[in-house]
Amino acid sequence: MAQDSIHAADRLVTRGISVRVRRAGAGAPLLFLHGIRGFPDWLPFFERLARHYSLLIPEHPCFGASDDPQWLRSVPDLAMYYLDLLDHAYAAPVHVVGHSLGGWIAAEAAVRNTQRFASLTLLAPAGIRIKGIPTADIFMLSPEETARHRFYDQNFAEASLQAAPAPASEAEVDIELQNKLAGVKFSWEPRAFDPDLEKWLHRITVPTHVVWGVEDKILPSAYARLWAERVAGAQLSLIEACGHVPLIEKPDLAAEKILAFLDRVRA
Amino acid sequence: MKFVCFHLMPYRPLDLEAAKDFRSAWVVLPNSFYDPKKGAAEYDSYLDQLVYAEKLGFDAIGVNEHHQTAYGSMPAPNLIASALIQRTKKIKIAILGRALPLVGNPVNIAEEFAMLDVLSKGRIITGFVRGIGAEYHSTGVNPAFSHERFHEAHDLIIKAWTTPGPFAFDGDHFRLRYVNLWPRPYQTPHPPVWIPSMGSRETIVWASAPERKYPFLVTFSPQTAVVRYLNMYRETAQAHGYTASGDQLGWAVPVYVADTDERARKEAKAGLESLFNNFLPMPWEMLLPPGYTSNASLKVTMKMRPSLGSRPRNQTIDELIANGTAVIGSPQTVREKIERMREQTGFEILVTLPQFGVMPDALALRNMELFASEVMPKLR
Numbered sequence: 001m002a003q004d005s006i007h008a009a010d011r012l013v014t015r016g017i018s019v020r021v022r023r024a025g026a027g028a029p030l031l032f033l034h035g036i037r038g039f040p041d042w043l044p045f046f047e048r049l050a051r052h053y054s055l056l057i058p059e060h061p062c063f064g065a066s067d068d069p070q071w072l073r074s075v076p077d078l079a080m081y082y083l084d085l086l087d088h089a090y091a092a093p094v095h096v097v098g099h100s101l102g103g104w105i106a107a108e109a110a111v112r113n114t115q116r117f118a119s120l121t122l123l124a125p126a127g128i129r130i131k132g133i134p135t136a137d138i139f140m141l142s143p144e145e146t147a148r149h150r151f152y153d154q155n156f157a158e159a160s161l162q163a164a165p166a167p168a169s170e171a172e173v174d175i176e177l178q179n180k181l182a183g184v185k186f187s188w189e190p191r192a193f194d195p196d197l198e199k200w201l202h203r204i205t206v207p208t209h210v211v212w213g214v215e216d217k218i219l220p221s222a223y224a225r226l227w228a229e230r231v232a233g234a235q236l237s238l239i240e241a242c243g244h245v246p247l248i249e250k251p252d253l254a255a256e257k258i259l260a261f262l263d264r265v266r267a
Numbered sequence: 268m269k270f271v272c273f274h275l276m277p278y279r280p281l282d283l284e285a286a287k288d289f290r291s292a293w294v295v296l297p298n299s300f301y302d303p304k305k306g307a308a309e310y311d312s313y314l315d316q317l318v319y320a321e322k323l324g325f326d327a328i329g330v331n332e333h334h335q336t337a338y339g340s341m342p343a344p345n346l347i348a349s350a351l352i353q354r355t356k357k358i359k360i361a362i363l364g365r366a367l368p369l370v371g372n373p374v375n376i377a378e379e380f381a382m383l384d385v386l387s388k389g390r391i392i393t394g395f396v397r398g399i400g401a402e403y404h405s406t407g408v409n410p411a412f413s414h415e416r417f418h419e420a421h422d423l424i425i426k427a428w429t430t431p432g433p434f435a436f437d438g439d440h441f442r443l444r445y446v447n448l449w450p451r452p453y454q455t456p457h458p459p460v461w462i463p464s465m466g467s468r469e470t471i472v473w474a475s476a477p478e479r480k481y482p483f484l485v486t487f488s489p490q491t492a493v494v495r496y497l498n499m500y501r502e503t504a505q506a507h508g509y510t511a512s513g514d515q516l517g518w519a520v521p522v523y524v525a526d527t528d529e530r531a532r533k534e535a536k537a538g539l540e541s542l543f544n545n546f547l548p549m550p551w552e553m554l555l556p557p558g559y560t561s562n563a564s565l566k567v568t569m570k571m572r573p574s575l576g577s578r579p580r581n582q583t584i585d586e587l588i589a590n591g592t593a594v595i596g597s598p599q600t601v602r603e604k605i606e607r608m609r610e611q612t613g614f615e616i617l618v619t620l621p622q623f624g625v626m627p628d629a630l631a632l633r634n635m636e637l638f639a640s641e642v643m644p645k646l647r
Contacts, residue, residue: 140295140404140552177565180557185411188403188556 012058014085019066020059025050028118028266030095032057033082033102035245036126036138036187038179039064045247048255053095053262058085060105062182064175075101075127075186075194079108086116093118095262099247100126100219101187104194110208111200119207119265121258122227124219124244126192128201130226135192136218139184152215152243192219201230208234209261211254213242235261268609268646271361271618272320272635273329273519276313276340276347279625280305283545286337291549293336293401300337309340312628314347316621318354319632323639327359327392329618331463332366334398335405338546345379352387360387363463363484363519363618364394367424368416369406374446376420377427381452389453394461395421395481401553411558414469416440428457463519463618466496467564475503475511484517484618490591490608493518497612513615518608521593522619524637528596535595536584538626543592544581546624598641605646617646 012021020039024046030053034040039059049055059066061081072081082105086094095118098106103125110120126135136149147157208231212224221238228236237257239250246254281292281300289296317328330347333339341347344362351360360383365376384391397417403410419438423446426436432447452458462474463484474481483500485493497516504511521539525531555565587593594604608614621638622631 139556142550142552173566173569174562177557177562181411181562184409184557188409188411188558189407191407 012056012085012089014081014088017061017067017069017072017081019061020064022046022057023055025053025055027053028095029054029056029090029092030097030262031082031086033096033098033105034060035100035102036179036183036192038175038182040247043247043251045251045255048251049097049258052259056089060102060182062185063179065171065178068178068182073185075104076108078105078186079112082106082109083113083116090116095119095121095265097121097123097258098125099123100244101183101192103127104192104197107201107204108194108197110206111197111203114204114206117206119209119262120204121209121211121261123211123246123254124213124216124221124224125210125227126187126219127194128198128223128226128230129190129193129195130223133220133222135220137191138218139188149217150244151249152213152217152241153249156243156245156249198226198230201227202232204231207261207265209237209258210234211237211239211246211257213239213244213246213249215242216244218244237261268605268615268617269326269514270324270643270646271327271329271363271616272317272323272325273331273361273363273618273620274313274317274622275331275333275338275620276309277542277546277624278306278309278337278340279627280309281337281545281625283541283625286545291401291553292338292546293549293553294404296337298335306340313340313622314350314354316628316631316635317351320635320639321355321358323635324643325358325639327361328355329361329363329392331363331394332396332398334369334402336401336546345383348383348391349386352383352390355390357390359390359392361392361461362394363392363461364396366396366398366402367420368413369398369402369408370420372443373420373423373441374427374443374448377424377448380424380458381428381448381450384453384458385450387453389458391452391454391458392461393458394463394484395424396463397559400555400559401549403556403559404553409558410556412440413559414561418473425457425460428452461517463517464496466492466499467560468499469561469564471496471500471503475500475507475515477507477509480504480509480511480515482515482517482616484519484616486519486618487521487592493520493591493608494611497614501613511613513609513613516612516614517616517618518612518614519618520620521595521623522601522621522638523593523595523634524598524601524642525634526597526637528600531596531600532584532588534630535593535623535626538622538624538630539584539587539593539595540582541624543587543624598637601638602642602645605642609646 062068096106103122104127147160151157210227212221228234242250330344332344334342427448433445436443461482464470474483485496501511523535621634
């Protein structure tokens, strides 16, 4: 990673935009783009990836404690930002893994330019729409309904509800509000998709892997097939008994599938 | 003091018990609950009430815009205003207001208001609002851009009313090669603009700016909030370098008058409690989608109203009277409460809501009569 792009231990500056990042592991570079709920906790799933890869998890601009440039107003804007980041932060192509909103951003970036991509892994990505197959209206759901929609195994929903006390500090409240604002800004209308994305998905010519929980109640797994159809040669991995967040609900299996795909790409 | 007789036109035939199965009377309450034949009778009653207000001596009658809800039956309030113009002679007609960010082209709003102003020969008062949070769900407009769209739409409408056309408008949200209003507004430079609001510092700073001096109406809020926001307006005006007049300060409030406090309380109870417990409640996700208010304002709201996120608690008429959200009682009681608010704020625009919730016509009409004969004259 280029030293001049590192502003502080946990920040990364790209063309003046400073974002929080987590870094871990060593090996070939892997960039993880998070979903609409914001900067993820350090999860066993990431631990698995970091055993083999040099993992970078940025917090998207406009989210949490990252900078909030007012001119950055859409997922295509975020995609261009990440093309900048790939140019500035890395010397060679990078394996990109994106979950949900992060998958959408990664796909938007890839249809524009795949030069900096070694591969693309999409975990239940948002970004396209199949008429007649509605996605959940996440902006209408209560916190409890949200938890119940995210997971197939309701024990995970219970656990996430138990583990969600009132934010402890003013700073945590600010981060939560900022995450919600960013989520709305990027995906309220059209609701979590870009009408101009699907028609360009053939531009994605790097090895691509689409991973989906069969029981996803946020973005139905029926979407997985359209992604696999539109991206030539894409591999499709469906995970049984899993909801929208394989990285939490099936971390070992999801990581295994991702690592196996990356092994094949590198072979 | 100026008196506005305001109406929400709630859908009273609603099956209140069955409607409780849904998370709100907004957005998600199936419109199979709406019976157009009963709805037609509702319009008849409500139009009659507003028309009667002219005879009773109110200064203005008022309507407003809400979408996809049993709370109000006026998704297009200008249609009602148009009907009122035909049935009244002199009284001002206030549309409080149109939700500017929710439309694709605000010139349509400028045009309609101009038409109404010409049709009525200058009897129109306009209101500019952002719509409530639920309406960002029902229209699909992104609440993150609500403030930007409001300000840009405002600038476009005022310019369309005051600048000779055609001109081009180069906005971020609205981009028009030709803006050229036919008809132009009847009033010069344009119809009055009022700003109804639940209250926020940002709105007050903007509305009170010397180039606008828009009358600010605090709507359906506890007395402490009304006092705070109206005085915030006065102080902000001072900071802008002028003294706000009482004509810039308004209070919108459910009012009910009967010959005794006890009778007023008894008669208003079903209407008031249905307004606050059946027609108005909605969950946090609907009321305040992210972006609808600034994060700073949102934090204030979260602190002031910690119960908002959960299922709203039923409010009783006694609580609503005690905290001043509604003004209910004998003529003397009602007079005194309004006088007291005038002493505390200097406000001179009273927007009364004489029919609320399921209140039947007979009570609404008697309320209006008593208010007009026993309360209004002594406050003028």
